[in-house]
Amino acid sequence: MAADALSRVFSALADPTRRDMVARLAVGDATVNELAAPYDVSLQAVSKHLKVLEDAGLVSRSREAQRRPVHLEAQVFDLMTKWIERYRRQAEERYRRLDDVLAAMPDDVAPAPKEGTPS
Amino acid sequence: MAADALSRVFSALADPTRRDMVARLAVGDATVNELAAPYDVSLQAVSKHLKVLEDAGLVSRSREAQRRPVHLEAQVFDLMTKWIERYRRQAEERYRRLDDVLAAMPDDVAPAPKEGTPS
DNA sequence: GCACTACTCAACCAAGCGGTTGACAAGACC
């Protein structure tokens, strides 16, 4: 199974039903039955989805009489956005540098742009 | 299989090896062999990983002699960050509103906070 | 044309995933 936290989060959100549940939970906490209502699957299937979301740290569950209200833990999103932003920025900066190199190069010399670290 | 674009992207990044490859590609384009080097798996396995990344729109591949340089398409990240930011903001605003409600409430009335849309 | 490099395609396999059904647990209500 996905050992690291980041894998669990990405994996959890890879399923449209689970993303849908997260969207629902962003509006407010909900019980398992409430979450299951829109879907044409068994309650057990929904319970499994919630377990995946819980293992990823995306939701938490308390107890309130027989009900088990599900709560969105939005701070886990930070883990993802940090990862994404890091490599997005890195890639963008690379393009910028490449543009600089090409701009500083006489037109008749500019080759098919190669990769690596153009110092 | 994951029908929608967002599922494919999340699913592609759910694998640590593939995230690692994305990290490598953020530095610069690379060939399949270069990408395979750090891992103790067959070239075919790496090729499969790249196919997943390509189907998700995260990388593109051109041809250059026998080589098939792999290029990171960082703009697909936007799809994810948009989705994430939407629900993060929504959840944060909900907390803020809830705080306001509690703050405006006399201390001896404040109940165990329930969910829904507190008008 | 023949060998070499750099891959890809196809078939297979074990493990995991999303779904099911059936049985059970925890708490409210009578």
Place this chain on the structure above:
DNA sequence: GGTCTTGTCAACCGCTTGGTTGAGTAGTGC
């Protein structure tokens, strides 16, 4: 104490996934 509600646990099933090996393709270079 029985029953109803709300949910979980366990076993099973078919499909997908990540890995393998073996064969094939595309382009280079002698």
